[in-house]
Amino acid sequence: MGIEGVGARVARKEDKRFITGGGRYVDDMVVPGMKHAVFVRSPHAHAQIKKIDVKKAQAMPGVVGVLTGKELKADGIGNLICGWMIHSKDGTPMKMGAWSPLAVDKVRYVGDAVVIVVADTKGQARDAAEAVEITYKELKAVVEATKAIQPGAPQVHAEAENNLIFDWELGDGKATDAAIKSAAHVTRMKIVNNRLVPNAMEPRAALGHYDKAEDHYTCWTTSQNPHVARLVMSAFYNVAPENKLRVIAPDVGGGFGSKIYIYPEEIVCLWASKKTGVPVKWVADRTESFLADAHGRDHVSTVEMAFDKDNRITGLKVDTIANIGAYMSLFSSCVPTYLYATLLSGQYNIPAIHANVRAVYTNTAPVDAYRGAGRPEATYVLERMMETAARELGVSPAELRRRNFITSFPHQTPVIMAYDAGDYNASLDAAMKAADYAGFTRRKADAAKRGKLRGIGMSCYIEACGLAPSSAVGSLGAGVGLWESAEVRVNAVGTIEVLTGSHSHGQGHETTFAQLVTQRFGVPIDSVSIVHGDTDKVQMGMGTYGSRSGAVGMSAIVKALDKVEAKAKKIAAHLLEADEGDIVIENGEVKVAGTDKSLPWFQVALASYTAHNLPAGMEPGLKETAFYDPSNFTFPAGCYICEVEIDPETGLTEIIQFVAADDFGNIINPMIVEGQVHGGIAQGVGQALLEGAHYDASGQLLTASYMDYTMPRAGDLPSFKVSTSNTPCPGNPLGVKGCGEAGAIGSPPAVINAITDALGVVDIPMPASPATVWATIRATKH
């Protein structure tokens, strides 16, 4: 592999700027003449806008503009879209209400943007925002999806009767019902997946700059997919045609899904820049992030799992109600459907599955993909069911899982997915060994002597990365293709630039992607640069989410490298008067195999650009482009084991150990992969123990700051024991699967299985905070 090639733990090339204060985030950008924006947001969860009076605000010091939704609409700016069409089981299309970037007649959640104020300083904009007078007529609000679908509940959008956006199903209902009817045992549970706020540490930001002379817009934005942002803002929001709009996502401080979507603020900043004639910058404060970033999860499911007399699963029936919030965010419709129900077979042979999903409007922030997006919800359903079933059936959780594992591949599930490769016993074995599972009974007894409650829980997850192929997702309702593009540009001196449509916001692409080039040509990693995040530089791209940058983004780079390699070999063969088939490229040299004839890499590059002596008919230059559209998803899987110790006096749960054994296929940089797993586990443990977004009945968000929403801190977590046992993915040239979301997908059920094991209860709601655990212990005692 070489010290900088594929498989090496190469320290990150991008780190230097981050550790010396040289990172460049949107809030760091300064454009001459730039002014600052503050949004006036709805304080009500549901209200009619009766009157907006901006006169006082306009007269405040430093104010450049105070703009409303009416003016925005008059300029033809479009409503926000949802990019995935779902049809209900009766064949009707999803019932979507309008989402105007600035609310015009009605506000539907606390934080809904109503007015933008632009001023010389942020302080002045804030002062003027206070002076905007909006008269509301308050309406009754509904925040829980289960209540919103009841007759007579407040109606969020006129288009969706009883707030029901769609009533969708997947799988064979009749076969599943028959399996449940004839089962030797049926496990039944109501399973709640709590609402979360993604909380990337960099708050969202946008800087819109309209250049009057060129009639051209530039938008710096905290985006995971700048090209998608440009496409959507151009094609649907009528901000500007694509050739007149440049979108730059520079260093972005974490995303976790929340920065996929094109939000109202970037659209409004661009429009306001033209309107006011000055560049307009907006940076969210943290409370704004809590109120107006897309939230995650929020499912309530009723589940039945049927077993035969040999403890083999015969059927799984899932009825889920998904809270979509007040508006349909960009990918909100595919998260509780095609990213969720398609994973309900898990690692198991299940002959019959039926999932019914109702998506529901409420007066809360829009809900969309958050790290894992649908797969954590599916995994939580399945792995809580397996744990409960094992306890009911009196068999060990590991044994029940083993008995039902899929062991031969390819495997077609009853819910669309065709698994290509895996070895679920291997990761279960690895996890149990690393956790010293056999020694748990002794450790539990030791803890009991100290008055503590020990529990152990496992979770065997599967997920699907690199949503694909484009034709298949198109047939399921996706509005976009899910390929990736790459360009490999060899400069005349032999240094190499790789332009990628993937976007790195912490994933370390500048290093991992460069390792592919180093591996291929043997050039030093410092002579390779990865360029991303700018629509003027990179031809096209679909961005980074769904752990797709490895399986899809890197595969596109491999395809472009193939083309560069082929051309370089042709040139070298010509120069060295050898057969093209005998040329090999290694250690920065282009050689004729079995001879001492060779050329340094840079000479081949130079020859391509001087073009003095190229094979007849060959175009000059050494630069190639590729698009890669995968043939299938990839299927990372693994086993997580969590061991907890609970203090019954305080309800405090301590994680004694957390073991992750993953199968990610081939790995390019193990150090970076481990880092992804660590971060994912922390978010999953956060969901299980600490985090929860809570609205009161009137729709006020009670957890809108770090003083109210419990983020995992260093003291809440242990060091993790992570390992991999990999089966290469047969579907892409690198054999990679994806590792970005696994930790967040696999860990919540492992933690809750451990806590319920320790307490001897069937269920406990997430987050299992000390107060909840303490109350559960008290309730069990009496």
Next chain:
Amino acid sequence: MSDVSLTVNGKRVSGSAEDRTLLVHFLREHLGLTGTHVGCDTSQCGACVVHVDGRAVKSCTMLAVQASGSTIVTIEGLADGAELHPVQAAFKEHHGLQCGFCTPGMIMTATDMIARHPEGLDEATVRAELEGNICRCTGYHNIVKAILAASETMAKGAKGKAKQAA
């Protein structure tokens, strides 16, 4: 408006700022030192930690005028020219950062933590001392590893220097 005079990263600087200007905004907007970040509004996240007169301070908890007369070190001033501070080097070597947004605050907190614990650090102490710094990417695993490693490197360095002096 108030006059603010500071020594920042070894240089004397002065300017005038609105009375309500926080130190973090003065550093970022008046001095262009954008390595210090703002991640929350409630002094919880620690992305804005700098050293004020040798102590780690959340620069969003202090007005610029309050800091007037102080000596301040930000992330931009930590390295010795081209040579990284041992804490910076350890964060890179141990993959103690991903998106980089919390990193300046983490590194400034860590250098202060190491200085306050000449006896050395253990994992439990590091985790407890990181209470005021939130990271969403790393799960803290490699941050803790990096701080422990830097603490050891610096202890060895200090011993080496003491030997040289003797």
